[in-house]
Amino acid sequence: xxxxxxxxxxxxxxxxxxxxxxxxxxxxxxxxxxxxxxxxxxxxxxxxxxxxxxxxxxxxxxxxxxxxxxxxxxxxxxxxxxxxxxxxxxxxxxxxxxxxxxxxxxxxxxxxxxxxxxxxxxxxxxxxxxxxxxxxxxxxxxxxxxxxxxxxxxxxxxxxxxxxxxxxxxxxxxxxxxxxxxxxxxxxxxxxxxxxxxxxxxxxxxxxxxxxxxxxxxxxxxxxxxxxxxxxxxxxxxxxxxxxxxxxxxxxxxxxxxxxxxxxxxxxxxxxxxxxxxxxxxxxxxxxxxxxxxxxxxxxxxxxxxxxxxxxxxxxxxxxxxxxxxxxxxxxxxxxxxxxxxxxxxxxxxxxxxxxxx
Amino acid sequence: xxxxxxxxxxxxxxxxxxxxxxxxxxxxxxxxxxxxxxxxxxxxxxxxxxxxxxxxxxxxxxxxxxxxxxxxxxxxxxxxxxxxxxxxxxxxxxxxxxxxxxxxxxxxxxxxxxxxxxxxxxxxxxxxxxxxxxxxxxxxxxxxxxxxxxxxxxxxxxxxxxxxxxxxxxxxxxxxxxxxxxxxxxxxxxxxxxxxxxxxxxxxxxxxxxxxxxxxxxxxxxxxxxxxxxxxxxxxxxxxxxxxxxxxxxxxxxxxxxxxxxxxxxxxxxxxxxxxxxxxxxxxxxxxxxxxxxxxxxxxxxxxxxxxxxxxxxxxxxxxxxxxxxxxxxxxxxxxxxxxxxxxxxxxxxxxxxxxxx
Ligand SMILES: CC(C)[C@H](C(=O)O)[C@@H](O)C(=O)O
Ligand SMILES: CC(C)[C@H](C(=O)O)[C@@H](O)C(=O)O
Numbered sequence: 067x068x069x070x071x072x073x074x075x076x077x078x079x080x081x082x083x084x085x086x087x088x089x090x091x092x093x094x095x096x097x098x099x100x101x102x103x104x105x106x107x108x109x110x111x112x113x114x115x116x117x118x119x120x121x122x123x124x125x126x127x128x129x130x131x132x133x134x135x136x137x138x139x140x141x142x143x144x145x146x147x148x149x150x151x152x153x154x155x156x157x158x159x160x161x162x163x164x165x166x167x168x169x170x171x172x173x174x175x176x177x178x179x180x181x182x183x184x185x186x187x188x189x190x191x192x193x194x195x196x197x198x199x200x201x202x203x204x205x206x207x208x209x210x211x212x213x214x215x216x217x218x219x220x221x222x223x224x225x226x227x228x229x230x231x232x233x234x235x236x237x238x239x240x241x242x243x244x245x246x247x248x249x250x251x252x253x254x255x256x257x258x259x260x261x262x263x264x265x266x267x268x269x270x271x272x273x274x275x276x277x278x279x280x281x282x283x284x285x286x287x288x289x290x291x292x293x294x295x296x297x298x299x300x301x302x303x304x305x306x307x308x309x310x311x312x313x314x315x316x317x318x319x320x321x322x323x324x325x326x327x328x329x330x331x332x333x334x335x336x337x338x339x340x341x342x343x344x345x346x347x348x349x350x351x352x353x354x355x356x357x358x359x360x361x362x363x364x365x366x367x368x369x370x371x372x373x374x375x376x377x378x379x380x381x382x383x384x385x386x387x388x389x390x391x392x393x394x395x396x397x398x399x400x401x402x403x404x405x406x407x408x409x410x411x412x413x414x415x416x417x418x419x420x421x422x423x424x
Numbered sequence: 425x426x427x428x429x430x431x432x433x434x435x436x437x438x439x440x441x442x443x444x445x446x447x448x449x450x451x452x453x454x455x456x457x458x459x460x461x462x463x464x465x466x467x468x469x470x471x472x473x474x475x476x477x478x479x480x481x482x483x484x485x486x487x488x489x490x491x492x493x494x495x496x497x498x499x500x501x502x503x504x505x506x507x508x509x510x511x512x513x514x515x516x517x518x519x520x521x522x523x524x525x526x527x528x529x530x531x532x533x534x535x536x537x538x539x540x541x542x543x544x545x546x547x548x549x550x551x552x553x554x555x556x557x558x559x560x561x562x563x564x565x566x567x568x569x570x571x572x573x574x575x576x577x578x579x580x581x582x583x584x585x586x587x588x589x590x591x592x593x594x595x596x597x598x599x600x601x602x603x604x605x606x607x608x609x610x611x612x613x614x615x616x617x618x619x620x621x622x623x624x625x626x627x628x629x630x631x632x633x634x635x636x637x638x639x640x641x642x643x644x645x646x647x648x649x650x651x652x653x654x655x656x657x658x659x660x661x662x663x664x665x666x667x668x669x670x671x672x673x674x675x676x677x678x679x680x681x682x683x684x685x686x687x688x689x690x691x692x693x694x695x696x697x698x699x700x701x702x703x704x705x706x707x708x709x710x711x712x713x714x715x716x717x718x719x720x721x722x723x724x725x726x727x728x729x730x731x732x733x734x735x736x737x738x739x740x741x742x743x744x745x746x747x748x749x750x751x752x753x754x755x756x757x758x759x760x761x762x763x764x765x766x767x768x769x770x771x772x773x774x775x776x777x778x779x780x781x782x
Contacts, residue, residue: 143616149615149623150615150616150645151615151616151617151619151622151623153616154616154617155619159617181543182543183542183543183654183655184541184542184543184654185539185540185541185542185543185544186543204617204618205617205618205619206618206619206620207619207620208620209582209583209619209620209621210620211620211624216587217587217588218586218587218588219586219587220584220585220586220587221584221585221586221620221621221624222582222583222584222620222621223582223583223584223585223618223619223620223621223622224567224580224581224582224583224620225567225580225581225582225583226578226579226580226581227578227579227581228576228577228578228579229574229575229576229577229578230575230576256668256671257507257508257509258501258508258509258511258512259509259512259517259562259563259667259668259671260562260563260564260581260668261509261513261563261564261565261567261581262564262565262566262567262568262569262579262580262581262582263567263579263580263581264509264581265507265509266569266579287508288671288672289671289672289674289675289676290675290684290707292650292672292675292676292679293675293676293678293679293684294679296541296542296654296676296679296680297541297679297683309617310614310617310618313614313617313646313647314646314647314650314672316647317647317648317650317651318647318650318651318654318676320651321650321651321652321654321655322654325655326648326651349648
């Protein structure tokens with residue numbers, strides 16, 4: 067039995083509150099399914115560290131992390147301490163890019179017991195994946211200002227798309243679609259307004275399509291696609307999108323299923339050259355930090371995705387993943403619930419309840 | 425009594441079906457409120473024109489249009505005939521930019537009789553404006569490709585933000601918020617991921633805020649903002665956004681109120697140096713064209729916004745606008761309804777029903 071090395075980074079705010087519950091549940095599942103995990107906690111990649119050291123992480127962060135199998139990650143950001151673009155570009159976005167975690171995989175699923183903001187939907191009706199490109203595109207610090215501080219001030223912001231970057235995310239998404247019963251892929255674009263990069267994106271989709279003759283694919287401009295998430299979420303199966311569009315759709319999707327507090331995500335390096343990062347979709351929520359009321363389900367579910375990834379097809383790990391998801395469903399349906407879900411339970415109580423079911 | 429000169433451009437697809445109904449209603453309102461309108465129909469700015477002439481509009485389009493007070497515009501685009509980025513950049517986007525229609529104003533309102541996709545909402549609960557920057561930002565044809573056709577292919581797409589462009593749209597939005605009872609402004613950003621342009625946008629909002637001490641403002645990243653449109657649309661009053669974010673939010677908002685088929689929009693040059701353009705939010709919908717089933721309400725409501733704009737504060741025009749909106753509400757509530765709203769009426773029948781109420 068091999069040991070999986072996992073780096074634990076709680077980050078800021080409620081990242082520190084949900085992480086212990088994530089660990090509690092992952093450890094319980096590991097015990098039950100006889101999976102050997104070794105956790106190492108890193109006290110950096112948070113805004114307090116920045117205030118002390120002038121950077122989010124130690125200079126040798128890459129070397130410290132690169133040999134882990136996975137990074138279990140809470141949430142980073144505390145705008146009153148450090149501007150978001152500094153804290154995020156100094157941590158999470160570095161991992162995604164420098165560990166080449168080019169797939170951001172985000173399930174969107176209507177779970178039992180979660181009140182749906184959309185009328186007349188029941189669990190099972192909404193069940194799809196957003197596959198987001200995670201290393202290039204609109205997320206860029208390339209560009210600059212001219213005539214700063216004057217009336218003529220002009221800001222240029224570059225988006226960068228490469229054939230390699232686009233093709234590999236499309237391939238991942240087509241393969242995922244192929245593995246699912248509906249075999250349906252939707253590509254997000256905006257080639258009618260963004261005139262250079264998005265027509266290129268469309269071209270690459272057209273080029274990839276024929277290689278997957280059994281996958282039925284279509285494309286929508288991001289504006290109408292966002293509208294369709296609200297009006298007909300049932301029709302989606304796998305949605306592939308650029309970095310920015312994927313970011314928007316993977317918050318919007320979970321909102322359509324009730325709450326982003328329970329949504330998980332995986333930042334995957336499919337070649338396993340570097341560690342992948344597993345983190346909830348929600349942020350660090352400084353406004354509710356310190357009360358032990360944050361919902362730990364997103365963190366826990368991300369832990370389940372981590373086990374699945376570590377198993378790489380091994381049935382024991384898949385079983386561990388499935389057991390956690392079933393336990394989450396139980397707790398969502400019967401409680402205890404944190405205040406955001408209409409309950410009065412604490413973060414710890416919810417984490418313990420999920421762990422107990424394992 | 426002055427005569428208002430209006431250019432009429434139906435465009436493609438259902439633009440041609442909803443335009444006659446828009447005109448029918450606007451003319452009925454003009455008669456009733458004693459407003460003098462003169463319409464001139466342009467047979468260009470559509471994809472068939474492009475197929476014949478190799479361009480969307482005649483070369484002297486600017487001169488032909490510039491002295492009109494307004495352009496009443498259907499919808500452009502027919503991807504099977506002409507790629508969207510060519511048809512749109514050759515028409516609508518030219519108007520917005522060259523006539524410096526820097527405000528795209530889009531009301532989001534839950535209307536009576538429209539089934540709301542969100543649970544437990546009633547008319548009045550959702551009532552806000554999206555104020556979208558309409559001339560710069562992410563909509564850009566600046567950029568290019570290197571290593572085309574090879575594995576190294578790299579595409580650069582520039583977004584361009586100017587202090588002038590950002591400040592004037594923020595000013596319009598702050599003033600609009602100031603004129604409303606709630607006096608609340610929300611700015612859409614993504615400064616945690618898009619590292620050059622969006623921090624600049626945030627800076628300009630911070631700089632503008634103190635000039636409007638009675639306006640309460642906040643900001644959200646676009647991902648979570650999209651989620652909040654679904655989870656708590658009641659809280660919004662005026663939402664200001666860049667070109668792309670405004671595009672997404674102004675489709676998503678109407679979707680949250682039931683359908684984008686009835687959503688109107690105004691592309692405004694506030695200084696009235698050039699004509700403003702009034703158009704429904706929906707597109708040309710080639711798939712349903714030719715059946716006379718398109719919903720004309722978005723076109724009609726846009727006509728009401730046009731009258732309001734032409735009046736520039738004159739009570740007669742405001743009354744004409746309000747009368748059209750009331751007639752729309754009546755028809756939405758009691759029918760007739762087009763198939764998209766669950767009815768069996770034609771485009772023409774709905775248009776006639778609204779006109780009759782005037
Ligand atoms: C057709 C398209 C270019 C246009 C836009 O993106 O601006 C449309 O979606 C709109 O919102 O008016
Ligand atoms: C915090 C932020 C930079 C991040 C992103 O935009 O990618 C977050 O919203 C996410 O979706 O993981």
